Amino acid sequence: MVRAENKGKISLVSIDNPPVNALNADVRQGLVKAVQAAAADPNVQAIVIASSGKTFTAGADIAEFGKLARPPSLPELIAALEKSPKPIVAAINGVALGGGLELALACHSRVASPDAKLGLPEVKLGLIPGSGGTQRLPRLIGAAAALQIMSSGEPVDAKAALSLGIVDAVAEGNLVETAMAQALNLARNGSWPLVSESTDRSTSEAREAFEVAAVEISRRAAEMPNVATLVELVRATFEMSFEEGLALEREQFLRLIADDRSKALRYVFFSERETARVPGLSRDTLPRPINRAAVIGAGTMGSGIAMCFANADIPVTVVETSGAALSRGMERIEGTYDVSVKRGTITSEEKERRIALIRGQVGLEAVGDADVVVEAVFEDMGVKKAIFSELDRFSRQGAILATNTSYLDINEIASATARPEDVVGLHFFSPANVMRLLEVVRTDKTAPDVVATALSLGRRLGKVPVVVGVCFGFVGNRMLARRTTAAERLLVDGALPHEVDAAVTQFGFRMGPFAMADLAGLDIGWRTRRSLGTKAAVADALCEAGRFGQKAGRGYYTYKEGDRTAHRDPEVEHLIEEVSYSLAVKRRTFTADEIIERLMYPMVNEGARILDERIAARTSDIDVIWLNGYNWPAWRGGPMYWADRVGLRRIAARLEVLSEESGDDSLEPARLLQRLASEERTFADLARERV
Ligand code: 3HC
Numbered sequence: 122m123v124r125a126e127n128k129g130k131i132s133l134v135s136i137d138n139p140p141v142n143a144l145n146a147d148v149r150q151g152l153v154k155a156v157q158a159a160a161a162d163p164n165v166q167a168i169v170i171a172s173s174g175k176t177f178t179a180g181a182d183i184a185e186f187g188k189l190a191r192p193p194s195l196p197e198l199i200a201a202l203e204k205s206p207k208p209i210v211a212a213i214n215g216v217a218l219g220g221g222l223e224l225a226l227a228c229h230s231r232v233a234s235p236d237a238k239l240g241l242p243e244v245k246l247g248l249i250p251g252s253g254g255t256q257r258l259p260r261l262i263g264a265a266a267a268l269q270i271m272s273s274g275e276p277v278d279a280k281a282a283l284s285l286g287i288v289d290a291v292a293e294g295n296l297v298e299t300a301m302a303q304a305l306n307l308a309r310n311g312s313w314p315l316v317s318e319s320t321d322r323s324t325s326e327a328r329e330a331f332e333v334a335a336v337e338i339s340r341r342a343a344e345m346p347n348v349a350t351l352v353e354l355v356r357a358t359f360e361m362s363f364e365e366g367l368a369l370e371r372e373q374f375l376r377l378i379a380d381d382r383s384k385a386l387r388y389v390f391f392s393e394r395e396t397a398r399v400p401g402l403s404r405d406t407l408p409r410p411i412n413r414a415a416v417i418g419a420g421t422m423g424s425g426i427a428m429c430f431a432n433a434d435i436p437v438t439v440v441e442t443s444g445a446a447l448s449r450g451m452e453r454i455e456g457t458y459d460v461s462v463k464r465g466t467i468t469s470e471e472k473e474r475r476i477a478l479i480r481g482q483v484g485l486e487a488v489g490d491a492d493v494v495v496e497a498v499f500e501d502m503g504v505k506k507a508i509f510s511e512l513d514r515f516s517r518q519g520a521i522l523a524t525n526t527s528y529l530d531i532n533e534i535a536s537a538t539a540r541p542e543d544v545v546g547l548h549f550f551s552p553a554n555v556m557r558l559l560e561v562v563r564t565d566k567t568a569p570d571v572v573a574t575a576l577s578l579g580r581r582l583g584k585v586p587v588v589v590g591v592c593f594g595f596v597g598n599r600m601l602a603r604r605t606t607a608a609e610r611l612l613v614d615g616a617l618p619h620e621v622d623a624a625v626t627q628f629g630f631r632m633g634p635f636a637m638a639d640l641a642g643l644d645i646g647w648r649t650r651r652s653l654g655t656k657a658a659v660a661d662a663l664c665e666a667g668r669f670g671q672k673a674g675r676g677y678y679t680y681k682e683g684d685r686t687a688h689r690d691p692e693v694e695h696l697i698e699e700v701s702y703s704l705a706v707k708r709r710t711f712t713a714d715e716i717i718e719r720l721m722y723p724m725v726n727e728g729a730r731i732l733d734e735r736i737a738a739r740t741s742d743i744d745v746i747w748l749n750g751y752n753w754p755a756w757r758g759g760p761m762y763w764a765d766r767v768g769l770r771r772i773a774a775r776l777e778v779l780s781e782e783s784g785d786d787s788l789e790p791a792r793l794l795q796r797l798a799s800e801e802r803t804f805a806d807l808a809r810e811r812v
Pocket of ligand 1: 140141143176179180181182183184195216218219220221223242243246249250251252254391394395
């Protein structure tokens with residue numbers, strides 16, 4: 122875990138704990154021992170701490186949180202490093218995150234490789250840096266800059282770290298040799314700076330700059346208690362001694378680690394990584410190389426998907442049936458990039474570079490050189506099958522043939538080709554260039570290496586890919602359909618759109634279902650309902666009245682020209698009351714808790730069916746889908762994680778009542794839910810059982 126060897130007068134201590142050098146108990150113990158041995162060795166004048174892998178260290182071992190860990194603790198290790206009688210230099214390659222950067226801050230100098238990234242991402246886990254970071258970083262680079270880094274959780278690169286003063290040098294040549302030279306310099310000087318003793322940055326100007334940053338940051342993160350704590354701790358660097366600040370940091374870190382929000386966020390961290398473990402795939406299943414892509418269809422989804430490829434530096438051909446449709450698509454792409462340039466997220470040179478990677482062409486023969494083809498035309502089985510049978514002719518052998526359908530049967534689409542094993546669903550979420558979720562839909566015949574390719578491609582595109590099976594709506598939309606039905610029923614039974622939306626935003630979503638429907642456009646659902654022969658009395662009536670949502674200026678709410686603010690509309694409320702009257706429903710009021718129950722329990726119920734049918738491999742995959750595709754609040758961990766906390770017994774009992782009241786059989790508790798509820802078990806217990 123930790124190796125030490127003498128290189129001349131230097132003890133070179135290397136951390137070796139793959140894959141990311143997490144600072145678990147063995148590493149901590151190894152480091153303390155190595156530094157003690159170096160201190161006692163008369164041949165050693167200075168120490169360099171380096172990594173023997175690709176990462177300096179990813180910080181504390183998150184898997185140890187909440188458990189009783191063996192000493193020394195990370196704060197104990199870090200205190201021992203700072204007090205070392207011989208100078209220590211950190212040689213930072215790859216990433217130094219969280220406790221990894223805190224460890225480096227306690228060293229007496231830091232040298233980074235040019236590709237290094239340094240950051241304190243604890244805030245993303247609902248935490249604060251807990252090993253001196255909140256006290257050392259402000260003393261080293263100033264309180265305002267330190268607060269920005271810690272509250273964003275985003276790493277800075279080596280160049281920025283150098284100009285901020287986090288590192289003392291960026292190694293031009295060999296990193297370890299540069300760090301060793303620096304260590305010898307410090308030893309020769311006979312004295313070295315301790316970050317904890319620095320007061321240089323505690324001026325009144327620095328205090329003013331910090332207070333300005335604090336106001337803005339506290340406002341942005343009002344719902345996360347850890348951010349307020351972070352601000353308080355950085356403020357303490359002006360008001361308390363280093364030791365007092367350190368003690369306060371420890372106390373607050375331990376408080377936050379026990380907080381339910383942090384537990385949920387840690388669950389999310391591991392769940393997102395768990396999606397990579399797919400039944401039927403082994404480490405030996407190698408993905409096929411992807412050097413060029415093609416997207417069929419230049420509509421909203423097609424152009425968004427093409428941008429995903431260009432953003433990941435993969436050249437892509439966009440295929441359309443006419444020059445006019447192609448031009449509209451290319452204009453849409455250009456327009457979207459223009460917005461990014463205006464917002465300052467990319468430069469205009471970068472925009473040009475990305476657009477140059479996108480080639481537009483009329484006719485399916487243009488897919489010939491693509492390693493992956495993504496079909497993104499409208500949802501019509503006949504059209505899709507015709508395209509896939511043509512692809513057989515035009516696309517090269519071994520190419521991945523993907524469809525972006527959001528609910529059609531991909532087994533049937535695949536049957537139109539002579540190579541169904543190459544067919545897979547790549548279900549992007551709108552806007553495709555923004556949303557992180559990618560449902561990878563495996564058919565009965567999809568080859569394992571095609572699934573592996575879809576996963577690795579998804580990650581290359583910056584997505585969170587989750588493998589699911591074929592069913593109507595796959596995982597996300599199948600569950601969403603339950604919520605949509607429940608939301609419509611709430612209106613008929615007596616609630617109003619703004620009451621439902623308020624309950625959902627209070628729960629933590631950024632938008633309620635009706636504001637969301639207005640944004641997406643009500644006509645899409647209307648068209649789908651007509652093709653499926655289903656009805657939704659309120660939504661249908663709105664569409665019949667031409668209320669298609671924001672784009673029409675009217676939907677569940679009204680909107681003023683050029684303004685996305687939703688305003689209640691008495692006409693809509695009257696229309697809803699008429700629907701209730703025509704269905705002979707006596708309207709009643711609902712509390713926010715009742716609204717949440719009625720919306721979310723049917724979704725959880727559908728999630729249980731999905732698990733039972735093995736459409737999703739595990740509970741956490743369902744949660745990851747909802748977190749990344751539907752903005753489920755991360756600190757609530759996802760619908761299935763949340764359901765465990767509510768209690769499956771309670772959910773099953775309420776569903777019985779709701780099913781009886783409404784006469785809707787789909788609300789009957791699912792078999793799996795009933796079983797777990799009666800055994801007083803949770804979805805998490807089921808996940809452990811299935812491992
Ligand atoms: N603890 C435990 N396991 C970790 C870990 C950590 N800090 N960081 C990564 N891992 C594990 C992952 O779970 C994954 O395991 P798996 O292969 O079994 O699924 C494996 O390491 C590889 O991780 P990724 O798949 O994420 O690999 P990438 O190369 O894509 O990313 C990374 C590497 C940038 C280091 C990324 O893993 C990451 O951001 N890690 C989290 C860093 C972090 O949040 N550190 C702060 C920890 S809290 C802390 O230090 C508290 C302190 O203040 C007291």
